[in-house]
Amino acid sequence: MRFVATVFAGLAALAITAAASFFAVMTLAGPHGGLLPQSMHTAVLLLAWAMILVVPIVAARWVWRRFAA
Numbered sequence: 217m218r219f220v221a222t223v224f225a226g227l228a229a230l231a232i233t234a235a236a237s238f239f240a241v242m243t244l245a246g247p248h249g250g251l252l253p254q255s256m257h258t259a260v261l262l263l264a265w266a267m268i269l270v271v272p273i274v275a276a277r278w279v280w281r282r283f284a285a
Contacts, residue, residue, distance in 0.1 A: 218283040226276035233271040237264040 241264045243249050245257040252260060 218280065221283055222276045222280045225279040226272045229275035230268070230272040234268050237268050240264065 241260060244252050245260040
């Protein structure tokens with residue numbers, strides 16, 4: 217049960233984070249997004265990928281530790 221809950225939490229967090237990051241990146245650094253200067257496009261893209269990788273890991277770790285008690 218612990219493993220299944222952890223995998224489910226990680227996948228759910230991944231789906232939510234990926235969708236939010238996609239829309240944020242398209243708005244801020246997309247080809248038609250004029251909100252940021254050109255020099256910031258790479259930084260926004262790298263931060264979005266970092267969030268896509270980090271947030272699901274943190275959520276899965278939290279569930280794993282929660283079920284340990």
